[in-house]
């Protein structure tokens with residue numbers, strides 16, 4: 001499978017070119033327990049050359065398997081960006097390689113704190129412990145008010161000799 005998206009610039013057609021295909025998911029270089037690439041990057045792009053500037057626009061998508069930071073369950077998550085846009089100075093170049101731009105854009109869209117809610121999946125930890133925490137009595141703990149309703153500190157302020 002393709003490892004790079006390279007746009008040839010020689011004899012570039014005036015009305016632009018369309019690029020679509022798949023890019024090997026190994027370009028991400030991530031394969032840990034928390035984030036795994038599970039398939040190719042799909043891209044559908046249009047490129048236009050304006051003088052020495054190459055403008056590329058379109059959509060990219062890539063599937064991942066993430067681990068929920070809360071319950072450690074795994075879930076599938078697809079990063080899909082439908083409005084990528086690159087402007088590349090191609091003066092003196094015969095081809096432009098936009099692999100790194102696409103790679104970065106997708107990585108930036110990965111959630112920094114993956115959790116089940118991202119895909120509307122119920123988080124197991126929430127079911128087991130979430131309600132328990134909310135049921136905790138908010139009145140428990142040290143009571144700072146005196147029987148008169150004033151705080152302990154008001155009472156101290158009224159102490160003669162202070």
Ligand SMILES: [Zn+2]
Nearest residue numbers: 068071116123
């Ligand atoms: Zn979870």
